Amino acid sequence: MLTSIFLSIIANISILSTASYIFVKLIPRKKTYTLNVKQHLLMIGVSSLTSFLLMLFSVDLPKGAIIDLRHIVLILLVYYVGPTVAFPTAIFISALRLSLGVNLVSLRMAMMYVVLGCILPMVCKKLEKQFNNKYTVLLILNAICVASIALNSYFLYDNFLVYFLIYSSFLVLSSLVVILATAFIEDLLKNLALYLNEKEHAKMDFLTGLYNMRAFNKKWQRIQADKTIETTALMMIDIDYFKWINDNHGHENGNFILRQLATSLKIGAPDNELVYRVGGEEFCLILNDLPYVAQKEIAENIRSSIADKEFVLENGTSIQITVSIGLAASAQSKDMKKLFRLADRCLYMAKNQGRNKVIGELMENE
Structure with a gap:
C-alpha cells in the first residue's frame, strides 16, 4: 500500500x-x-x-x-x-x-x-x-x-x-x-x-546601443521577402572629419560623440524605423513606404538638426559636427546590394562636393 x-x-x-x-x-x-x-x-x-x-x-x-x-x-x-x-x-x-x-x-x-x-x-x-x-x-x-x-x-x-x-x-x-x-x-x-x-x-552595437550590421542584414532580408512593402530607401550617414575629432580630442571623446549622434539619429528617425551602425562612423537608416520627396526631406532634416546641435566633449567643451548623407531609393526593386552600393556612391559624392550635404538618387526599376 x-x-x-x-x-x-x-x-x-x-x-x-x-x-x-x-x-x-x-x-x-x-x-x-x-x-x-x-x-x-x-x-x-x-x-x-x-x-x-x-x-x-x-x-x-x-x-x-x-x-x-x-x-x-x-x-x-x-x-x-x-x-x-x-x-x-x-x-x-x-x-x-x-x-x-x-x-x-x-x-x-x-x-x-x-x-x-x-x-x-x-x-x-x-x-x-x-x-x-x-x-x-x-x-x-x-x-x-x-x-x-x-x-x-x-x-x-x-x-x-x-x-x-x-x-x-x-x-x-x-x-x-x-x-x-x-x-x-x-x-x-x-x-x-x-x-x-x-x-x-x-544584434546591438555595444558602443552606441544601436542595431549592428548583423541586424541590418536580417532586417533587409525580411524587407526583400515582404511583398506588402511597396517602396524602400537606404540612407547612409557619415560623420564629416571624424578622424580629426579623434586625433585632436582623443578616441574617448570620439566615442562620446558617436553615442550622442546615435541618440540624435534615433530622435530624427521616423516612428518604428531603426537606426543601424554599420561601420566606425557610418550609420544606416531604412525608410519604407514613403515617397521619394518625403525620404529626401527626412534626410535633410537629419542633416540640418545635426549641424545645428552642440555636441559636448567629456570635459564639457562644446563642438559642432556635420554629417554627409547618401540616399538610395527604389520604388520596386529591393536588391540590398544594389541599394547599398548606390547609397555608398551618393555618400561619396556628398563628401566630394564639400560635405554636410544630402545626395540622393532614385534607382531605376528593372
Whole structure:
C-alpha cells in the first residue's frame, strides 16, 4: 500500500515537471508577446493531458474518491498564464474526471473544478496585490484547492483522525510540490530571459546601443521577402572629419560623440524605423513606404538638426559636427546590394562636393 502511494507520488511529480518544461517551451521566445489562438489551444491541450495522466497515477480513496496533484496544474496556469487558459482547462479536468467513472463523488469533484476555474483567477489577482512573493500566492492558492478537495471528501470518512491525517499530509506534500514546480519554472524562465538578452545583445552595437550590421542584414532580408512593402530607401550617414575629432580630442571623446549622434539619429528617425551602425562612423537608416520627396526631406532634416546641435566633449567643451548623407531609393526593386552600393556612391559624392550635404538618387526599376 505504502509502496503504491509512494510510486504514485513520484509519478505525479515527474509528470508535473515534464509539463512545466513543456509550458515554458510553448512561450514565444520574445521579450514581449501575446499568445495566439494556436498557442492557447496547445496549452489547454497539454494541461488537460497532464491532468489526465496525473489522474491515472492517483491514490485511490474509499467510495470511488481519488487524490492526485492535478489541481497544481490549474493554479500554475492561473498564476503564469491567466484565465483564458486556466478556465477551459478546468472544464476539461472536470470532463476527464467523469470519464474515469460517474458517481456522486466524481460529480461533486467535477463541479468543484469548474468553480475553482472561475474563482481562482480573481483570488490570484487580489493575492498578487497583497503579497509580492509568488511562492506565498501559489501556496495560498494550493491551500484553497486542498481545502476544497478535503471538504468534498469529508462525508466519506467515519474516523475524523484518519481524514485529518490524509488531507493534512496532502496539504504538506502538495505545498512542497508547488514550491519545487515554481522553482523549476522560474529557473526555466530565467534561462529564457538570459537567452533573449544575449540574443538581443548579439544584434546591438555595444558602443552606441544601436542595431549592428548583423541586424541590418536580417532586417533587409525580411524587407526583400515582404511583398506588402511597396517602396524602400537606404540612407547612409557619415560623420564629416571624424578622424580629426579623434586625433585632436582623443578616441574617448570620439566615442562620446558617436553615442550622442546615435541618440540624435534615433530622435530624427521616423516612428518604428531603426537606426543601424554599420561601420566606425557610418550609420544606416531604412525608410519604407514613403515617397521619394518625403525620404529626401527626412534626410535633410537629419542633416540640418545635426549641424545645428552642440555636441559636448567629456570635459564639457562644446563642438559642432556635420554629417554627409547618401540616399538610395527604389520604388520596386529591393536588391540590398544594389541599394547599398548606390547609397555608398551618393555618400561619396556628398563628401566630394564639400560635405554636410544630402545626395540622393532614385534607382531605376528593372
